[in-house]
Amino acid sequence: MRCLYVTPVNELGLVDEPALDSTTERHKIDLAVRPYRQGAEVFAALEADRALRGLIIECDLGWVGGSRLMLSSRALSRGYRVWLYWPRETALECLDRERISSLWRHWYFIKFMNGWSAGNAVWQKFQTRARALMRDVPPWKLPVWAGRRVLRSLGLARTSAPVAVAGVSAPAPAQAPRPTIAELDELIKTARPVPLQNVADPTHANRISGCGVYLRTDFWSPLKSGGSYGHTCYVAKELAAVTDRFVCFLANHYALLDEYGVRQVVLEHPSATAAEDDIVSATPHYVRLLKPAFEALKPAYIYERICIGNYAGALLSKALGIPYIVEYNGSEISMRRSFDGIGYLYEEEYIRAEILAFAQATMISVVSAEVKNGLVRRGINPAKILVNPNGADLEAYSPG
Numbered sequence: 001m002r003c004l005y006v007t008p009v010n011e012l013g014l015v016d017e018p019a020l021d022s023t024t025e026r027h028k029i030d031l032a033v034r035p036y037r038q039g040a041e042v043f044a045a046l047e048a049d050r051a052l053r054g055l056i057i058e059c060d061l062g063w064v065g066g067s068r069l070m071l072s073s074r075a076l077s078r079g080y081r082v083w084l085y086w087p088r089e090t091a092l093e094c095l096d097r098e099r100i101s102s103l104w105r106h107w108y109f110i111k112f113m114n115g116w117s118a119g120n121a122v123w124q125k126f127q128t129r130a131r132a133l134m135r136d137v138p139p140w141k142l143p144v145w146a147g148r149r150v151l152r153s154l155g156l157a158r159t160s161a162p163v164a165v166a167g168v169s170a171p172a173p174a175q176a177p178r179p180t181i182a183e184l185d186e187l188i189k190t191a192r193p194v195p196l197q198n199v200a201d202p203t204h205a206n207r208i209s210g211c212g213v214y215l216r217t218d219f220w221s222p223l224k225s226g227g228s229y230g231h232t233c234y235v236a237k238e239l240a241a242v243t244d245r246f247v248c249f250l251a252n253h254y255a256l257l258d259e260y261g262v263r264q265v266v267l268e269h270p271s272a273t274a275a276e277d278d279i280v281s282a283t284p285h286y287v288r289l290l291k292p293a294f295e296a297l298k299p300a301y302i303y304e305r306i307c308i309g310n311y312a313g314a315l316l317s318k319a320l321g322i323p324y325i326v327e328y329n330g331s332e333i334s335m336r337r338s339f340d341g342i343g344y345l346y347e348e349e350y351i352r353a354e355i356l357a358f359a360q361a362t363m364i365s366v367v368s369a370e371v372k373n374g375l376v377r378r379g380i381n382p383a384k385i386l387v388n389p390n391g392a393d394l395e396a397y398s399p400g
Helices: 018-022 042-048 066-077 097-136 139-153 181-189 227-241 255-260 276-280 283-297 312-320 332-339 347-360 369-377
Strands: 002-006 012-016 026-028 054-058 081-086 091-095 208-216 243-250 264-266 301-305 324-327 363-366 385-387
Touching: 002 042, 002 081, 042 066, 054 066, 066 081, 066 097, 091 097, 181 347, 208 227, 208 283, 227 243, 227 255, 227 301, 243 283, 283 312, 301 312, 312 324, 312 347, 324 347, 332 347, 363 369, 369 385
Parallel strands: 002 054, 054 081, 208 243, 208 301, 243 264, 301 324, 324 363, 363 385
Antiparallel strands: 002 012, 026 091, 081 091
C-alpha cells in the first residue's frame, strides 16, 4: 500500500508498505519513508497521485494536537485511510471516527489541564510574592511601599541626604538617612585595598600576630542553626585557631561560638524593626559602634561575611588602614528573585554596597568556582578571589 507521510513540521514523504493494508488498531511497524516533493500541500499531494491510498501522520508527543486531528478528519471524509505513527517507538495506530472523537476529548482535557496549571502557577507565584512582601513590609505601609517602588522604577524617587562618614563618632540620629547612589559611587572610586602584612601560611604553631576580627551585621536574620550558622561558627573557630587574639562582632548571638570558646560581642540593633528602610540605613549605626573598638584593638585584619546593604567593614578598613577579607556567598538579590519572586526596593544601593566591599577587599573568599566566575564577570580581579569550598569537620561529623 502506498501512503503519503507527513511530519510534525509538514514535510511530506512516501511510504510503500504492504502490511498497512491489514492493520486494524495498534501495531509495531518500522516504516521506511522516502522523500517526496518539497513544499507540497497534503491534500494537493493526495489528489495529484491517485496511487496514494492513505495518510500517515508522524507524532512526536504522547498526545495528538488539534491541527493533526482536523487533518485526520478531513482525510477520512475524503475516503483515505489514516494512521498515527511514532517513529521512535515504531508504533502505528489506525484511526476511525470513534477513535478521533476519543482523541478530541483527550485533547480538550489536556488543554484544560494546561490552562489550569498555568493559572495555578500564577496564583502560587502571587502568593509567594505576597508572603515575602508581607514579611518585610507592615500592611499599613504597603501603599507607601508600592508608591515608592513605582517612583524608583521611573527614576523619580527623591534622594536622601548623604551619609556622613567622617563624623562616625557622633551620636547616631533617631532615623539614619540612607546612602545616595552618588555617595556610594564616590566611595567606590576612592576604595583602596590594604595589604596583609606578615601573613604567610598561618598555622596553629605559626599564628597571625595581633587581633583578628570576624564581622557579621545581618541584624534582621537571627539564626539558631543551619548551614549559614554553622559556616560562620566554623570559619570563626578556625580563624581564631591561627590568630593570637580573636573576637567576633555580630548582630545576633551564636551559642556555638561560646562552646568553641570564641569571644563574641553582640552589637545593638540599629532599629526595633527589620524593614528595608532599616537595612539600607544601618551602616552609620554599625560604623559608630565599631570604630572605637577597632581603634582600640588595632585589628590585624577584618574578616566580614558581607550582608546586603551594609558596608561598615569597607569604610572602617579604609579609614583605619585595616586589611579587609570579604566572604561572599552569592547574590542575595538573585536569591530573593528566585525564591520569593520579588526584588528589593533599594537594589541599586545594595549592588553598589557590594561593589564597594569588593573594591576595598584585600581578598575575597567564595565557596565555589561558579561564584568566582560570577565576580570575574562583574569585573573583579580574579587574582584576589580565593575559592574556599564548603567542607565538614570529620571529627564532628563522623559516619553513624
